[in-house]
Amino acid sequence: MLDDILKNKAQEVEAKKSRCGLEEVQAKLRAARKPRNFYRALKQPGISLIAEIKRKSPSKGEFRADFDPHMLAKVYSENGARAISVLADESFFGGGTHVVEAVANDPDVHLPVMYKEFIIDPYQIYEARSVGADAVLFIVRAIDPYRLPEMIALVHELGIEALVECFSAEEASLAVEAGAKIIGVNNRDLQTFQVDLQRSEEIRSVLPGSVVTVSESGLHSRTDAEKAEAIGFDAMLVGEALLKSKDVGSRVREFVGLTLRAEDKR
């Protein structure tokens, strides 16, 4: 699946570049709002929630009939999320750069916003900042390892942050050597879609204490959040469990430990 997404992304990026050149993107970037500090948001006491906005995903299909990015971002920020991840990919996740732009500049939302995209080219980093994003996602296995340090350096030069995602201890070491300050462990295998929270535990144990760490995918309860915190994660990235809820606000409060967990209410 990841290979299909990346093949499609390479074509999309080339098409975008011919519609809107880098100079035009850089001009827009100069007028973008000031970055919000994603790193500091995740580094606060207790496990921080990065709440995700996506219409659909390859593994789960459509998440909700009343999908409304503005409503979700507002509810996430009013109930204790510390950052928001917005899918920029349209073909597979039903998102878009315009969706990130709307959330990042929403007057009701004051949290840092991550541009969740399959980044393979520096052009996409400029594009992310030009719409007001405060962070971008890098997937280690999607980027040429020789280019990863320069991609991370460019993100920092633009005054924003990179969440660098890995699936193995080897990828985590590559990320650290490339200068990553924030490292994520994805619990979902992107070929089989199987989720294994054990992966977070294994990789966390080889990460240095100096990086901010994020456990990503397949977290479904406050119990999962507490386990991630207990093994040393600073933050968690959660989508499905929030998006599929009838009462998104109370689900967010549950994840961040402000209300009783669903299993304790039974």
Ligand SMILES: O=C(O)c1ccccc1NCC(=O)[C@H](O)[C@H](O)COP(=O)(O)O
């Ligand atoms: O989720 C997918 O189907 C998927 C497929 C191919 C590439 C990436 C994919 N997911 C990206 C993610 O990392 C998740 O959107 C994110 O971690 C949130 O996960 P969840 O809480 O399980 O929605």
